[in-house]
Amino acid sequence: MPRRHGIRAVRTAAGIAAVAAAPDMTRPARRNGIRAVRTAAGIAAVAAAALSLCAQAHAQGPARPLTGVVLSGADSTPVVGAYVEIAGTTLRATTDAGGRFAFPRPPRGTLTLRVARIGFLPAAIRLRTDSAAAPPATVVLVPAPIEVSPVVVTASRETHLAEDAATSVAVATSEDIERRATIGVDEAVALVPGVQILDGQINIRGSSGYAKGLGSRVLLLIDGVPANQGDRGGINWDLLPVTEVERVEVLKGTGSALYGSAALGGVVNVITRDIPDAPQFSARFFSGGYAEPQPLWRWRPGSGLFGGADLGMSRRLGPLRLLISGGAVDDQGYRENNSDRRSHALAKLVFEPRPSLRAELYAAAVHENVGNVVFWCEQGQCDDRGLAYQPFRVDSTTLGDRLLSDKYQVQATARRIVGPVLALNARLSWFRTSFRDRFRADSNGSTADRLGAELGAEWHPSTTRVVNVGAEETYSTVTSDLFGDHSQTELAWFAESEAEVADSVRVSLGARLDAIAVDAVGWAAVGSPRFAVTWHLPAVRLRASVGRGFRAPSLAERFTSTAEQGIRVIPNPSLQNETSWAGEVGATTRLGEQLELDGALFWNVYQNLIEPGLVSGGTQIQFANVTRARIRGLDLTVRAAALADGHLSGELAYTFLDARDLTLDVPLAFRPQHLATLSADWRFGRPDGRGGAFTAGFDAHLASSPQRVEIFESDRRVPARTLDLRATWARGRLEVIGKMANVFNYIYTLVPRTLEPPRTYSLSLTTTW
Amino acid sequence: MRLASLVALLLPLALGCDGGLKPEYTSTYCPTGICGTIHFRGAVPDSTEWVRVVVYAAIPTNASHLTAFAGFSDGLPLGVDSALYSCCIVPLAPGSYAWVIVVWKKLGALDVTTAPDLLREIGAYQDPADTTQFGAVGVPSGGGIGGIDMVADYGKMRSISDFFPATAARRTPPPRLRR
Numbered sequence: 001m002p003r004r005h006g007i008r009a010v011r012t013a014a015g016i017a018a019v020a021a022a023p024d025m026t027r028p029a030r031r032n033g034i035r036a037v038r039t040a041a042g043i044a045a046v047a048a049a050a051l052s053l054c055a056q057a058h059a060q061g062p063a064r065p066l067t068g069v070v071l072s073g074a075d076s077t078p079v080v081g082a083y084v085e086i087a088g089t090t091l092r093a094t095t096d097a098g099g100r101f102a103f104p105r106p107p108r109g110t111l112t113l114r115v116a117r118i119g120f121l122p123a124a125i126r127l128r129t130d131s132a133a134a135p136p137a138t139v140v141l142v143p144a145p146i147e148v149s150p151v152v153v154t155a156s157r158e159t160h161l162a163e164d165a166a167t168s169v170a171v172a173t174s175e176d177i178e179r180r181a182t183i184g185v186d187e188a189v190a191l192v193p194g195v196q197i198l199d200g201q202i203n204i205r206g207s208s209g210y211a212k213g214l215g216s217r218v219l220l221l222i223d224g225v226p227a228n229q230g231d232r233g234g235i236n237w238d239l240l241p242v243t244e245v246e247r248v249e250v251l252k253g254t255g256s257a258l259y260g261s262a263a264l265g266g267v268v269n270v271i272t273r274d275i276p277d278a279p280q281f282s283a284r285f286f287s288g289g290y291a292e293p294q295p296l297w298r299w300r301p302g303s304g305l306f307g308g309a310d311l312g313m314s315r316r317l318g319p320l321r322l323l324i325s326g327g328a329v330d331d332q333g334y335r336e337n338n339s340d341r342r343s344h345a346l347a348k349l350v351f352e353p354r355p356s357l358r359a360e361l362y363a364a365a366v367h368e369n370v371g372n373v374v375f376w377c378e379q380g381q382c383d384d385r386g387l388a389y390q391p392f393r394v395d396s397t398t399l400g401d402r403l404l405s406d407k408y409q410v411q412a413t414a415r416r417i418v419g420p421v422l423a424l425n426a427r428l429s430w431f432r433t434s435f436r437d438r439f440r441a442d443s444n445g446s447t448a449d450r451l452g453a454e455l456g457a458e459w460h461p462s463t464t465r466v467v468n469v470g471a472e473e474t475y476s477t478v479t480s481d482l483f484g485d486h487s488q489t490e491l492a493w494f495a496e497s498e499a500e501v502a503d504s505v506r507v508s509l510g511a512r513l514d515a516i517a518v519d520a521v522g523w524a525a526v527g528s529p530r531f532a533v534t535w536h537l538p539a540v541r542l543r544a545s546v547g548r549g550f551r552a553p554s555l556a557e558r559f560t561s562t563a564e565q566g567i568r569v570i571p572n573p574s575l576q577n578e579t580s581w582a583g584e585v586g587a588t589t590r591l592g593e594q595l596e597l598d599g600a601l602f603w604n605v606y607q608n609l610i611e612p613g614l615v616s617g618g619t620q621i622q623f624a625n626v627t628r629a630r631i632r633g634l635d636l637t638v639r640a641a642a643l644a645d646g647h648l649s650g651e652l653a654y655t656f657l658d659a660r661d662l663t664l665d666v667p668l669a670f671r672p673q674h675l676a677t678l679s680a681d682w683r684f685g686r687p688d689g690r691g692g693a694f695t696a697g698f699d700a701h702l703a704s705s706p707q708r709v710e711i712f713e714s715d716r717r718v719p720a721r722t723l724d725l726r727a728t729w730a731r732g733r734l735e736v737i738g739k740m741a742n743v744f745n746y747i748y749t750l751v752p753r754t755l756e757p758p759r760t761y762s763l764s765l766t767t768t769w
Numbered sequence: 770m771r772l773a774s775l776v777a778l779l780l781p782l783a784l785g786c787d788g789g790l791k792p793e794y795t796s797t798y799c800p801t802g803i804c805g806t807i808h809f810r811g812a813v814p815d816s817t818e819w820v821r822v823v824v825y826a827a828i829p830t831n832a833s834h835l836t837a838f839a840g841f842s843d844g845l846p847l848g849v850d851s852a853l854y855s856c857c858i859v860p861l862a863p864g865s866y867a868w869v870i871v872v873w874k875k876l877g878a879l880d881v882t883t884a885p886d887l888l889r890e891i892g893a894y895q896d897p898a899d900t901t902q903f904g905a906v907g908v909p910s911g912g913g914i915g916g917i918d919m920v921a922d923y924g925k926m927r928s929i930s931d932f933f934p935a936t937a938a939r940r941t942p943p944p945r946l947r948r
Contacts, residue, residue: 296792379795386798386915391790718789747789 066106066129068137070099070115079117079141081274083151083159087112087124088463090423092159093355096277100136104355107420112463115139116150116161118173145641145649146596149173153224154249154269156498156508157258157468158458166508166532166543168252168586168600168635170194174273177242179681179695179728181737181764183286183308183329185245186237189268192250193653193677194635196703198670199751202235204252205602206631206657206671207265210751215554215610217265217578219255223272223362225411228262229433230450230476231483233554235268236407236433238366240346243284243310243766244325246273252635253602254549254582257530260472260492260514264549264580264606272362275314275321275350281769284310284327288762290334291745296385299336299393306331306762321350334757336393337371337401356417364409372401372439375753391747391755397440405435411452425456425470444562446480448555465499468510476555483559484571490552491515496530504536516552518573526550526577539589543600546583553577557610557623569612569621576625580606586635596639603632611710628662631671650680667707670751672720674704692731699724703750712752720748720756735766794853799913802840802861803906807871807892808851811923818874819844820891820921822856825868828903828932835884835929839866855913863910868903869894871921872929885930892921 066086070079078099085092086106093101106129116122120141127137148162148171155165162169170192177188186197196203198210208217213234220227220235228235248270255263287307292298310327324347331340349361377384377393384390411429418424429452436445456470474490496510511529530547553575562569586600609627614620634656641649655675659668681697701724705717726739738761745759798804803824822842829835840857856869871892879887894917896904906917 294792384795386794386800388793388795716790721789747791749790 064129066103066111066137068101068113068139070095070101070117070139070141072120073140073142076140079120082115082117082120082141084113084115084139085159086420087114088460088466089420090417090458090460091420094274102355105420113137113139114161115141117141118149118175119147120144120150122150122161122163145593145646146590146639147173147175147641147649148596148639149247149249152249153271154221154251154255154267156496157224157456157470158466163536163541163588164506164534166506166534166545167255167584168543168598168602170250170252172248172250174246177245177248178735178766179697179737180699180724180726181286181739181762182242183762184237185240185242185248185270188242188245188248189237189250191677191679191699192248193637193651194252194655194675195250196672196675196750199754200235200237202268203671204250204266204268205604205633205635205655206659206668207604209668210670211612215551215557216262217551219259219261219263219267221259221267221269222409222411223360223413224269225413225427225429226259226262226450226452226474227409227429227431228450229554230431230448230488231433231446231478231480231554232448232556233262233551236366236405238342238344238368239407239409240270240272240364241310241325241327241344243282243312243327244272244323244346244348246271252600253545253584254528254530254547254580254604256514256528256549256551257510257512257547258494258496260494260512260528261490261516261550261552261577264551264578265604272348275316275323275348277316279315280313282310282312282767284764284766286762286764288739288760290757291759291761293392293758296387297390297392299390304332304334306333319351319353321352323348333371334392334760335373335376335755337399338373340368340370342366342368342370357414359412359414361412362410364407366405366407368403368405370403370405372398372403372437373754374398376755378753389753391749391753399440401437401439403435403437405433407434408432421460423458425454425458427454428452444480444482446478446482448476448478448480451475465497467495467497469495478555478559482562483556484561486519486555486559488552488555489517489520506534508532514550514552516577518555518558524577526579541588542585543587544583544585546581549580549582551578553610553623560623567614567619567621570615572622572624575610575623576608578606578608578610578625580604594640594642598635598637598639600635601633602635603630605630626663627668629660629668630662631657631659631668633657633659647682647684648680649683650678652679653677669708669710670706672703672706674702676702692729695728695730697726699726709752715752717752718748720750721746722748733767733769737764737766738762739764794855795915797915799855799915801913802856802908803866803869803917804853804855804913804915805917805919806851806853807845808918808920809849809923810920811925813847813923814873814875816876817847818876820847820871820873821845822854822919823870823872824856824861824866824906825870826864826866828868829929832881832885832930835888836881841872845871861908863908866906866908869906869917869919871919873921873923873926885928888929889926890929890932891923891926892919894919 070082072079080095080097082095084101091103095101108129110128112124112126114124121144123139123141150162151159152162152165152169153159155167155169172188172191182188189195190197194205201208201210201213202218204218215233216235251267255267259267289303289305292303308329312325314323326345328343333339344366346364351359373394377390377395379388381395382390382393409431413427416424431450434447437443452474454470454472459467472492477487479485492512492514494512496508498508501507509531513527515523515525517523528548528550532545535542558573558575559571560569561571582604584600584602588598590596606629608625609629610623611626612621612623613626615622637653639651657671657673659671661668678700681695684694701722703720705719722742724741725743728737741760742758748756750756821844824839826839840859840861842854842856845854846852870890873889873891875887877887894904896902908914
């Protein structure tokens with residue numbers, strides 16, 4: 001039996017016998033002979049073999065349905081939305097509004113039921129099922145003051161207890177997002193320790209640097225489906241509204257062994273919220289404004305305002321669940337020529353005719369019309385009032401430059417549980433990004449499509465081993481007057497086996513083979529192996545992983561052909577993949593119920609990093625594989641809860657980065673050496689109490705200025721230091737959040753000549769019926 | 770646990786310390802008086818008390834005229850490569866100023882008798898049309914004049930009295946100013 005820190009077995013119902021030993025009585029002992037499978041035919045073979053095993057298991061006859069209820073140990077109330085799994089099988093469930101769960105066809109024999117919910121310690125109970133009728137199981141969860149997401153998906157492509165993840169995964173939950181009144185998903189991601197967003201480009205432990213959004217080294221997933229742009233490889237953070245986000249998982253470290261290209265520096269997986277049984281209507285209205293700049297920098301009378309609304313409704317119709325959502329944002333911007341109008345719509349359809357089949361269809365569309373700001377105004381480029389620069393203004397020759405964009409995402413996923421030992425997963429996706437510049441100087445545009453398909457299998461050859469295999473195809477095309485007309489095809493096969501090899505020691509070994517062709521020629525293959533281990537000791541959970549990562553150049557990096565400020569950018573079709581070896585060692589421990597410490601040492605070595613550089617005697621720019629680099633560092637997180645008589649909780653996170661360009665022997669550009677965040681929340685009252693519940697909190701962020709930048713190196717750089725204050729009042733169905741970001745109106749940049757927001761105040765009102 | 774609350778409260782306040790980006794005037798910006806950039810050369814002597822831009826309506830002809838300046842700037846930063854300045858502490862009246870110089874002051878009590886020893890010229894504004902001559906600066910009514918840039922060299926100091934009529938260097942900038 002797994003002996004994990006903090007897990008308590010609760011056995012209550014008569015007829016369900018808890019047992020001390022754990023003989024596997026559900027399946028024959030055919031546990032070996034599973035090898036990494038790298039072709040679709042291989043997958044089919046594995047599926048067939050597993051189906052055979054499944055049939056044998058079923059030949060013994062399934063037990064009676066296993067039902068149960070999950071209660072809170074604090075007040076015996078039902079726990080809604082708890083994750084329940086029969087360990088070592090494909091069977092999972094979520095508790096309903098009454099805290100109930102059901103497994104219609106559990107395997108017969110001795111089972112381990114694992115239950116987890118945010119705000120509670122995970123629990124595991126042993127029970128025996130047989131053909132005799134058994135009363136419902138009752139699982140009592142012990143409240144945990146420290147609230148961390150109990151399950152993650154991104155670490156292994158399957159829902160996993162967070163404590164079993166072998167790579168650092170940070171999670172921003174919907175509660176985190178709500179109480180900070182974030183408007184965009186990028187704001188939610190930026191809350192995660194060790195993450196920094198530079199003008200929209202995400203850095204996880206310093207992975208990406210800054211290349212104006214081109215060629216992200218972080219992969220964005222929406223419910224597990226890749227959603228990076230087909231042409232530029234970058235990330236659109238406005239693809240879905242935060243109101244529909246259940247949680248955001250951030251995999252820190254290379255994820256190429258599971259996800260392939262673009263996961264070189266990490267993965268962000270945005271999990272949309274599940275649709276409840278009862279009809280629901282939700283609305284959020286928000287409004288706010290920006291502080292006026294000081295008089296010498298003032299560029300308009302009064303301050304800029306923003307506002308928006310999100311509306312959503314969902315309901316269940318038999319096996320169908322439907323969610324539709326829409327909204328709009330109108331933002332005057334804090335800088336000149338930076339107003340933004342955005343509208344979005346989303347629909348999610350879940351079809352679950354029986355527990356063994358779940359299919360989802362997700363469709364989203366976003367339209368945006370935003371002013372284009374390249375850099376701020378330098379002396380002479382605008383009415384500079386004698387100042388060396390005007391950070392809130394832009395070059396007056398670019399006034400009126402706009403950027404119009406449309407994004408459409410459609411994805412269908414299905415999970416079929418063939419039996420306790422086998423589940424099949426499939427997905428299809430289409431992602432279109434289209435933009436058109438409307439600049440005074442010139443206008444460019446691009447339309448990119450990214451089509452994806454995946455077939456995978458989750459196989460449990462024994463209760464202590466799970467094997468994930470799959471094949472994936474991505475086909476990207478672009479039609480653009482900047483990048484030309486091109487296509488890129490990626491085929492991939494992956495397999496990973498995770499097993500409990502000793503008491504509380506889990507080892508996973510996997511690999512992925514990617515084959516990539518540009519314009520259907522020049523196929524090149526790259527392999528990405530990964531090895532990981534977790535070891536749960538009584539007082540500490542240890543994890544370690546090492547793996548290879550890679551990123552294929554984006555079509556934009558290969559084929560951009562344009563002129564920028566008089567310098568011509570020329571294509572480089574022969575760009576090679578960026579590759580890396582990444583390793584991590586981490587540990588998590590709890591000191592009592594109030595304190596949790598997590599630390600990780602990481603070491604990444606990169607080859608062939610793609611950077612823009614001057615060629616032809618400085619007259620042209622071209623992307624080239626030029627850099628060997630090393631990023632090593634340390635992540636530390638301290639979480640505390642139930643301090644100050646139970647009212648105070650907080651989190652302190654610190655990341656140290658030693659990022660070095662080994663080719664030039666200089667610091668890697670755009671990486672801060674120190675990143676730190678401190679957050680705290682004071683809670684008073686209860687949401688259902690008279691007067692409602694009141695929460696006040698703050699987030700303080702610190703990032704040292706990068707030791708090196710690649711543009712405007714002589715500009716003065718200052719560290720980023722901001723303090724955000726927030727207060728929430730909730731009563732019944734109503735929640736009101738007031739927020740003031742960058743309270744001290746600290747003026748700073750993360751990217752040269754690109755101003756970060758000044759003091760910003762907002763008020764949001766959320767209601768759910 | 771009250772300590773935890775206190776720490777949580779005070780730590781973010783520490784972030785309130787200033788240090789962000791501030792408006793930076795360029796040398797050509799000058800709402801009043803005379804403004805520009807001083808480019809420094811050489812090492813700052815240990816005996817330095819201050820360095821300022823000093824403006825005279827006419828070139829002094831004797832020691833008693835040394836204190837008859839039209840105005841002077843705030844002390845300039847020491848040990849930097851360059852610094853913007855704006856002159857003067859007391860606003861200059863509109864008019865023409867024949868001698869705009871960078872003055873180094875040695876430690877010591879300043880009076881008419883010690884001035885020739887304690888005050889040294891380390892830079893001067895040159896006539897753009899003839900860099901062998903000092904440049905006169907005209908301050909317009911209701912405004913200022915920017916771009917009055919100078920080179921100040923700690924290694925090539927000259928006593929203020931070197932420019933009195935009795936000396937041969939009258940109205941002639943030191944050789945280092947010639948380009």
